[in-house]
Amino acid sequence: xxxxxxxxxxxxxxxxxxxxxxxxxxxxxxxxxxxxxxxxxxxxxxxxxxxxxxxxxxxxxxxxxxxxxxxxxxxxxxxxxxxxxxxxxxxxxxxxxxxxxxxxxxxxxxxxxxxxxxxxxxxxxxxxxxxxxxxxxxxxxxxxxxxxxxxxxxxxxxxxxxxxxxxxxxxxxxxxxxxxxxxxxxxxxxxxxxxxxxxxxxxxxxxxxxxxxxxxxxxxxxxxxxxxxxxxxxxxxxxxxxxxxxxxxxxxxxxxxxxxxxxxxxxxxxxxxxxxxxxxxxxxxxxxxxxxxxxxxxxxxxxxxxxxxxxxxxxxxxxxxxxxxxxxxxxxxxxxxxxxxxxxxxxxxxxxxxxxxxxxxxxxxxxxxxxxxxxxxxxxxxxxxxxxxxxxxxxxxxxxxxxxxxxxxxxxxxxxxxxxxxxxxxxxxxxxxxxxxxxxxxxxxxxxxxxxxxxxxxxxxxxxxxxxxxxxxxxxxxxxxxxxxxxxxxxxxxxxxxxxxxxxxxxxxxxxxxxxxxxxxxxxxxxxxxxxxxxxxxxxxxxxxxxxxxxxxxxxxxxxxxxxxxxxxxxxxxxxxxxxxxxxxxxxxxxxxxxxxxxxx
Numbered sequence: 393x394x395x396x397x398x399x400x401x402x403x404x405x406x407x408x409x410x411x412x413x414x415x416x417x418x419x420x421x422x423x424x425x426x427x428x429x430x431x432x433x434x435x436x437x438x439x440x441x442x443x444x445x446x447x448x449x450x451x452x453x454x455x456x457x458x459x460x461x462x463x464x465x466x467x468x469x470x471x472x473x474x475x476x477x478x479x480x481x482x483x484x485x486x487x488x489x490x491x492x493x494x495x496x497x498x499x500x501x502x503x504x505x506x507x508x509x510x511x512x513x514x515x516x517x518x519x520x521x522x523x524x525x526x527x528x529x530x531x532x533x534x535x536x537x538x539x540x541x542x543x544x545x546x547x548x549x550x551x552x553x554x555x556x557x558x559x560x561x562x563x564x565x566x567x568x569x570x571x572x573x574x575x576x577x578x579x580x581x582x583x584x585x586x587x588x589x590x591x592x593x594x595x596x597x598x599x600x601x602x603x604x605x606x607x608x609x610x611x612x613x614x615x616x617x618x619x620x621x622x623x624x625x626x627x628x629x630x631x632x633x634x635x636x637x638x639x640x641x642x643x644x645x646x647x648x649x650x651x652x653x654x655x656x657x658x659x660x661x662x663x664x665x666x667x668x669x670x671x672x673x674x675x676x677x678x679x680x681x682x683x684x685x686x687x688x689x690x691x692x693x694x695x696x697x698x699x700x701x702x703x704x705x706x707x708x709x710x711x712x713x714x715x716x717x718x719x720x721x722x723x724x725x726x727x728x729x730x731x732x733x734x735x736x737x738x739x740x741x742x743x744x745x746x747x748x749x750x751x752x753x754x755x756x757x758x759x760x761x762x763x764x765x766x767x768x769x770x771x772x773x774x775x776x777x778x779x780x781x782x783x784x785x786x787x788x789x790x791x792x793x794x795x796x797x798x799x800x801x802x803x804x805x806x807x808x809x810x811x812x813x814x815x816x817x818x819x820x821x822x823x824x825x826x827x828x829x830x831x832x833x834x835x836x837x838x839x840x841x842x843x844x845x846x847x848x849x850x851x852x853x854x855x856x857x858x859x860x861x862x863x864x865x866x867x868x869x870x871x872x873x874x875x876x877x878x879x880x881x882x883x884x885x886x887x888x889x890x891x892x893x894x895x896x897x898x899x900x901x902x903x904x905x906x907x908x909x910x911x912x913x914x915x916x917x918x919x920x921x922x923x924x925x926x927x928x929x930x931x932x933x934x935x936x937x938x939x940x941x942x943x944x945x946x947x948x949x950x951x952x953x954x955x956x957x958x959x960x961x962x963x964x965x966x967x968x969x970x971x972x973x974x975x976x977x978x979x980x981x982x983x984x985x986x987x988x989x990x991x992x993x
Contacts, residue, residue, distance in 0.1 A: 397573035397600045401437065401474050403639040408434035414615060416638070417645040419463035420657060428463070430642070433470070436550065440471025441567075442560035443553025444502065447526055447544075451476040451567050454499050454579070457626070458482040458491065459506035463647045464530040464546055465625045466635060468504045471553075476567035477502075479578045480591070481626025483971030485964055488513040490589075490971075495521050498579050498591045498821060502526040504546070508534035515540055573597035579821060580628045580773040583970040591821040594628075598776040601814035602632065605796045606640035609781060610665065610743070615642035618663045622654050627972060629748050632777035633667040658737025665743045670751040671973060673766070674879060677758050678907045680732060681882040685910055698728035699762075703754065706761025710785040721763075729763045738764055745769050747778065748972070750853065752876035754945070760785060768792045770853060774830065774837055776815040780851055790850025801851070802836075808857055809843035810836045842870075859977070861892040867949050869897070874952065877945050881938040882907045886962055888980050889952070890988055896953045898991040900984060901935055902962060908934070923959040932957060954991045958984075 398406075407416070412431035419426050428436075449455070455472045457479065459465050469479050480498045482491065484506060491513055495503065501523055505511055511529065514521070518540075525542065529535055532545040553560075577596045581589040610617075621634040638645045643665070648657030658666075668676070684695040705713070705721050713721075721729075733739045746756070747769040759766045765785055770792035771778040782793030795801050799813035812835045819827035830838050842854040854860075855870040862868055871889040874897065878887040886902035903926055911934065912919055919925040935955060943951040962968040967979050981988065 397597045398603070399473065399568070399571055399577070399596050400470065400599060400635070400639055401568060403603065404430065404434050404437060404470060407639075407642055411615065411642060414642060415644050416642075417463055417466065417647065418661075419647045420649045420653075420660070423649075425646075425660065433467075436467055437470035437474045438561070438564060439550055439553035439557055440467060441474035441553065441564050442557045443549040443551075444471060444475045444477070445560050445563060446552055446556050447502070447542075447549070449475055449477060449502060449526075451570060452478065452575075453501050454478045454480050456480040456482050456495060456498065456500040456503040458484055458486075458503060458510050459530060460484050460650070461621050461623070461625055461630075461647060462506070462530065463645075464504075466621075466645060466647075468528075468546070469625075469635070473577065474564060474568070476570060478576050481578070481580060481624075481631075483581075483624055483626055484510060485971050487965050488516045492517050492520055493588055494581060495524055497588070498581075499523050502528065503541075504528045504530065507531040511535055511538065511540065511543070571596060573600070574818070576818060576821075578631075580626065580631070582773055583972045583974045589970075590823055590826055592773040593818040593821050594773075594776050595818050598815050598817060599636065601798075602636050602776045602778075603640040605778070605798075605815070606632070606637050608796070609778075610637060610641055610643075613641060613643070613664060613743070617641065617643045617665060618646055618661050619643055619665050619667075620646045620648065620654075620658060620661045620663045622648060622651060622657070623667070623669065624971070627748070628773045628777045629667065629669070629771070632771070633665070633745065636777065637665065655737060659734075660737075662737060662740040664740055665745075666738060666741045667745045667747070669748045669972075670746060670755070670876075670879075671749075673746060673751060673755055673759055674885070676736060677755060677880075678882045678904055680762075682907055682910050683735075685914070695728060698724045699758070702729065702761025703757050704761070706757035706759065707753070709787050710760075711787045721761075725763055729761075732762050733764065741765070743767070745778075745781075747771065749974070750855075750872045750876050752880040754877070754880035756786065770841075770851070772839065774817045774839070775811060776817060779811060779813075779815065782850075788850040789846035789848045789852075790844075791852040792850070794850050803843055803845065806857070807842040807844070807854065809839045809841045809851070809853070811839060812836050861889070863891050863897070863949070864893055864895045865949075869950060874946060874950050875899075877942050878939060878952065881942060883911065883934060883938055886958075886975070888975055888977065890981075890991070894992060897950060898954045898956075898988070899939075899952045900958055900980065900987070901939075901955045902958045903931065903935065905961070922961060926957040926959055956984075956987050956991060 407430040413429050415427050416430045416433045417428050455477045457468050472479050480500050482494045527541040527543040528549055530546045573596050576593045577599050578594040579591040623630040634645050637643050646661045701724050744764050744766040746766050767782040769778045770780040780792045780795050782788050801811045816837045840857050842857050844852045855872045869891050874889045875887040878884050885904040888900040891897045939952050
């Protein structure tokens with residue numbers, strides 16, 4: 393049965409007609425939340441479309457957005473869509489050399505940039521971006537009288553569009569009528585952990601199907617439900633949580649002032665739905681650990697006891713709690729947990745999601761134990777976001793839950809997970825070979841993930857197929873499993889396992905500066921820089937003790953025998969991690985080859 397495709401532009405128009413005065417989004421500026429209704433959003437989207445047409449944008453043109461999260465990002469996205477264009481999201485943390493690849497690989501003609509910092513990168517690439525002809529800047533401060541690639545401000549574009557809207561209204565309607573379900577609506581770049589990022593083409597039909605699934609998953613959440621947008625909107629997961637959910641269920645998109653103010657913004661918004669990649673939950677645990685360690689002499693043992701109970705209870709499925717378990721949790725919730733959730737800004741959160749990377753079971757137990765209903769999901773750019781979700785409180789045998797209805801899946805002989813359904817992407821732009829390797833002729837997507845079925849039919853992911861390591865004895869090892877166990881320590885921020893063709897497992901470890909700093913100060917240890925702290929023998933002993941403790945959770949063959957502490961934080965600019973903070977293993981092995989060999993000397 394064919395699905396009805398509703399474009400994002402049509403969804404906005406529908407909400408503007410049905411509930412014109414209902415709030416669609418909020419932006420925090422100078423501490424004050426400014427509201428925009430669905431009717432206002434519809435008007436701005438069409439005004440921006442008219443402005444883009446005035447600038448000479450053709451139907452089907454590729455328009456990039458290079459910016460941190462802000463309201464203008466989504467407004468630009470909808471304006472591009474209303475003008476019949478293709479949205480190309482780009483990571484604002486990307487250095488100039490990477491932006492050169494992103495712009496050229498996607499044939500971007502018009503680029504929205506955030507500010508002077510992003511303009512400087514484009515200026516650095518002058519003459520190396522042959523198809524780029526127009527820049528539009530959200531925050532023009534510091535750009536002065538620059539006319540680089542016909543630079544105009546976002547406000548000027550909107551003013552121009554409003555003046556031309558009546559004249560261009562018929563053209564906008566005509567372009568919308570030309571849109572077909574299989575047309576590309578958006579390009580989302582892959583992380584590029586093993587090579588250059590590829591532009592995954594997401595169709596209007598993909599986005600429409602994702603919105604349908606959102607309505608099913610969040611059926612219990614009424615219009616007006618709050619979500620806070622803070623992760624990069626060029627990532628498919630944030631597009632799912634912020635944009636798709638808002639359009640599907642008339643939720644409110646909230647944009648804080650910056651990543652630095654996220655804790656204050658969370659307390660302001662108190663979202664009912666919250667998405668966090670594992671690193672966010674790791675930072676949350678580390679922050680609470682620091683608060684506990686620095687609490688007063690009377691409060692500290694009580695908080696530490698509460699956190700110990702949280703880990704114990706969180707490790708058990710809630711549907712298997714005894715009456716005693718429930719009573720014990722209610723006691724500690726009244727005393728401690730509800731105050732932690734309030735401090736975190738998650739006091740009203742009923743549905744928390746963790747996805748985009750594996751998360752350790754210990755960390756998940758901690759999050760659930762303090763009363764946050766964290767549910768693992770799985771998806772990728774190539775599946776337009778989430779394809780699986782756990783039930784309430786993670787009550788499934790498999791780690792990432794069940795596939796949403798309408799999605800087919802099977803596990804190949806080599807363990808790779810294959811999926812098929814309406815949210816599977818079109819392919820990679822101008823990369824037929826990679827597309828053919830990823831999608832079979834009958835529509836099966838090779839995910840690259842090794843998976844296992846649980847007895848209840850849910851799914852557990854083992855690791856990325858390309859990352860599975862085989863030690864010297866021929867034993868298959870999952871580095872992400874080992875690394876996530878290690879990262880459950882509040883003192884370990886990053887862990888890179890070495891085991892391929894080796895006789896035992898070793899690891900490179902990046903300390904968590906915030907928590908190790910507090911520990912060092914309590915121990916009266918002197919330090920000046922990250923390097924001096926990481927190279928302190930007492931810190932080495934601390935990390936080795938944590939590794940020894942956490943090794944008890946692993947099989948003997950998986951246990952880390954030796955570690956070396958990295959003298960610096962892994963950096964995107966140095967090519968050590970991707971824009972989404974995924975480790976580029978090949979680069980790490982190359983940069984620290986001598987240190988790795990010393991671990992096996």
